[in-house]
Amino acid sequence: MEVNTNFEIRIRKSEVSRIDSLDFNNIPFGKVFSDHMFSADYYDGEWRDCEILPFSKISISPSMTALHYGQAIFEGMKAFKDMEGNPQLFRPEQNFTRFNNSAHRMAMPELPEEIFISAIKEIVSLDRDWIPSQPNCALYIRPFMFATDEFIGIKPSDNFKFMIFTCPVGIYYPKPVKILVSEQYVRAFPGGAGFAKAAGNYGATLLPIKEARTDGYDQILWMEGGKFKFIQESGTMNAFFMIDDVLITPELDGTILDGVTRNSVIQLMKDKGVTVEERPISIDEVVDAYHTRKLQDAFGTGTAVTIAHFESIGYKGEEIMLPHCHRFLSRNQVQ
Amino acid sequence: MEVNTNFEIRIRKSEVSRIDSLDFNNIPFGKVFSDHMFSADYYDGEWRDCEILPFSKISISPSMTALHYGQAIFEGMKAFKDMEGNPQLFRPEQNFTRFNNSAHRMAMPELPEEIFISAIKEIVSLDRDWIPSQPNCALYIRPFMFATDEFIGIKPSDNFKFMIFTCPVGIYYPKPVKILVSEQYVRAFPGGAGFAKAAGNYGATLLPIKEARTDGYDQILWMEGGKFKFIQESGTMNAFFMIDDVLITPELDGTILDGVTRNSVIQLMKDKGVTVEERPISIDEVVDAYHTRKLQDAFGTGTAVTIAHFESIGYKGEEIMLPHCHRFLSRNQVQ
Numbered sequence: 183m184e185v186n187t188n189f190e191i192r193i194r195k196s197e198v199s200r201i202d203s204l205d206f207n208n209i210p211f212g213k214v215f216s217d218h219m220f221s222a223d224y225y226d227g228e229w230r231d232c233e234i235l236p237f238s239k240i241s242i243s244p245s246m247t248a249l250h251y252g253q254a255i256f257e258g259m260k261a262f263k264d265m266e267g268n269p270q271l272f273r274p275e276q277n278f279t280r281f282n283n284s285a286h287r288m289a290m291p292e293l294p295e296e297i298f299i300s301a302i303k304e305i306v307s308l309d310r311d312w313i314p315s316q317p318n319c320a321l322y323i324r325p326f327m328f329a330t331d332e333f334i335g336i337k338p339s340d341n342f343k344f345m346i347f348t349c350p351v352g353i354y355y356p357k358p359v360k361i362l363v364s365e366q367y368v369r370a371f372p373g374g375a376g377f378a379k380a381a382g383n384y385g386a387t388l389l390p391i392k393e394a395r396t397d398g399y400d401q402i403l404w405m406e407g408g409k410f411k412f413i414q415e416s417g418t419m420n421a422f423f424m425i426d427d428v429l430i431t432p433e434l435d436g437t438i439l440d441g442v443t444r445n446s447v448i449q450l451m452k453d454k455g456v457t458v459e460e461r462p463i464s465i466d467e468v469v470d471a472y473h474t475r476k477l478q479d480a481f482g483t484g485t486a487v488t489i490a491h492f493e494s495i496g497y498k499g500e501e502i503m504l505p506h507c508h509r510f511l512s513r514n515q516v517q
Numbered sequence: 518m519e520v521n522t523n524f525e526i527r528i529r530k531s532e533v534s535r536i537d538s539l540d541f542n543n544i545p546f547g548k549v550f551s552d553h554m555f556s557a558d559y560y561d562g563e564w565r566d567c568e569i570l571p572f573s574k575i576s577i578s579p580s581m582t583a584l585h586y587g588q589a590i591f592e593g594m595k596a597f598k599d600m601e602g603n604p605q606l607f608r609p610e611q612n613f614t615r616f617n618n619s620a621h622r623m624a625m626p627e628l629p630e631e632i633f634i635s636a637i638k639e640i641v642s643l644d645r646d647w648i649p650s651q652p653n654c655a656l657y658i659r660p661f662m663f664a665t666d667e668f669i670g671i672k673p674s675d676n677f678k679f680m681i682f683t684c685p686v687g688i689y690y691p692k693p694v695k696i697l698v699s700e701q702y703v704r705a706f707p708g709g710a711g712f713a714k715a716a717g718n719y720g721a722t723l724l725p726i727k728e729a730r731t732d733g734y735d736q737i738l739w740m741e742g743g744k745f746k747f748i749q750e751s752g753t754m755n756a757f758f759m760i761d762d763v764l765i766t767p768e769l770d771g772t773i774l775d776g777v778t779r780n781s782v783i784q785l786m787k788d789k790g791v792t793v794e795e796r797p798i799s800i801d802e803v804v805d806a807y808h809t810r811k812l813q814d815a816f817g818t819g820t821a822v823t824i825a826h827f828e829s830i831g832y833k834g835e836e837i838m839l840p841h842c843h844r845f846l847s848r849n850q851v852q
Contacts, residue, residue: 212669213668213669219579240576240578244572244682245547245659250589250716251716251719252716253723254584254585254720256585286724288720288724324580326584336722337727347579367709368708372703373702373703373742381585381587382720384588385710385716386587386709386710386717388672389622391624391673486670
């Protein structure tokens with residue numbers, strides 16, 4: 183793996199690897215972290231102090247802006263091993279672009295591509311032994327940035343920290359997911375920051391998710407607010423519906439995430455000759471298709487979940503059971 | 518100040534006070550912190566380890582839930598000195614109730630009243646020398662809670678930290694503020710978490726505020742999304758309009774903050790015999806009142822800002838200049 187950077191990255195390796203503590207045949211999602219992390223600080227108008235160091239706790243002020251006002255963004259991406267065992271990143275330039283789009287919306291400084299990409303390559307290369315080879319497993323990469331001003335007035339921070347850590351991950355949803363259409367809560371709205379991977383977009387969804395889980399569902403299908411008619415996305419996933427041999431997914435209207443897996447699925451399906459439509463799709467259209475037996479499949483896409491088929495969609499007391507024909511996609515094809 | 522608690526608070530005092538470093542005649546807002554802070558941890562389903570210790574940095578995991586998903590809330594309140602120099606809190610029970618309302622919306626554990634109130638009383642008592650006596654100054658108190666799970670799946674955290682620090686503060690807005698009606702960005706929407714003092718509600722407003730400041734305004738007046746007609750609140754403030762001797766403020770519809778200062782102003786004005794209406798108010802109604810010379814005053818209320826009179830309101834290129842009659846309210850009356 184070639185690393186090319188104009189920013190000098192200081193590397194301080196961990197003395198002892200923790201890799202022996204991981205059972206590669208039983209990898210949990212998101213709670214085991216590889217040996218190293220990357221850190222860079224933004225102050226006096228520039229990114230500085232690029233460093234790879236052992237994964238460890240960090241020291242912050244209790245008055246740090248990110249903790250009080252949620253000025254924080256993140257990305258999610260994956261590394262795999264190729265046939266020769268070399269690390270391969272999946273479309274990192276798309277994550278880079280989205281990261282800076284999120285940064286702009288949250289009044290945070292953009293990151294130079296050299297830092298973002300070379301830091302990821304460097305850390306993945308250093309912790310390459312943590313990349314699992316098992317089916318459906320990968321090394322999940324989490325770049326994130328947060329505001330570090332020690333000040334409690336409400337204004338954009340002047341100081342930021344950018345970090346990356348990685349974790350070997352197994353499958354996110356071990357089986358097809360049960361989805362509930364939200365008719366009470368709303369995730370995002372035009373004029374908001376729904377398209378950004380901003381911390382606050384997720385925190386406000388935790389209660390709705392918790393309540394849905396109490397009712398036996400795995401995730402929420404978010405509707406636009408007001409009339410609760412048009413589908414936005416599902417938690418952690420963009421939503422796709424195969425109706426009458428046409429694959430439909432909500433268009434990027436500013437309220438939903440511009441998913442890298444979403445883009446990839448659209449491209450792959452078009453390459454296979456499938457008609458793909460990015461357009462507003464109402465829950466009524468899905469229900470009608472279900473009743474007229476034209477609803478062939480429904481699934482979510484995301485870096486963490488890859489492709490998660492919907493087992494059912496709960497709406498107004500009715501359960502729309504998906505046929506799981508899986509005619510067009512299997513989990514492995516896109517991964 | 519009486520402190521009554523069933524939760525034992527361990528107290529570890531700072532060895533040397535930093536109070537001599539503060540110029541009480543020139544107190545900035547929100548960047549000087551008193552000697553001590555309070556900390557409690559929630560784990561295994563209970564609040565534990567209540568402690569007052571010297572204000573200092575804290576150690577967190579880079580994977581901490583609050584940093585990635587904004588599961589974090591806060592409160593803001595003030596302490597003053599009475600004639601005898603004893604600390605007095607302003608309606609802390611209202612902040613307590615709102616804190617737990619925010620906690621519920623963000624899938625966080627509620628805090629027992631004994632901890633919230635007695636921790637505040639204890640820390641204010643300990644750092645009472647930091648309460649300024651100067652006009653328009655106070656000791657600002659910042660209770661906050663954040664999610665501390667070391668896990669990057671998206672689910673409500675199981676572990677949390679509750680902290681309180683205080684800072685002596687001067688005036689937030691040194692002069693009447695220039696307000697811009699937002700016609701592009703939206704802060705909150707029905708079904709969201711706009712009523713909660715959740716971190717994410719603030720982060721997404723920083724870019725709009727930054728852009729407004731570039732255009733010469735101090736703050737934004739948020740409109741409901743969709744038609745951008747009805748007024749919600751201003752940044753850091755609830756909004757009030759005096760039209761034809763009637764004081765009008767948007768009703769609590771779930772999108773705006775249930776302000777303690779708002780409630781106090783409503784009550785004080787009613788006590789003075791003023792008609793107060795909590796109801797939807799459109800920006801058109803304000804503009805019409807301005808043109809017919811019925812708009813007598815407009816101001817924002819909040820713990821940090823107390824009463825901040827609007828100097829002007831920018832809307833569709835027009836500047837609504839407020840008369841500043843200040844007939845009914847002065848900054849000191851409510852403080």
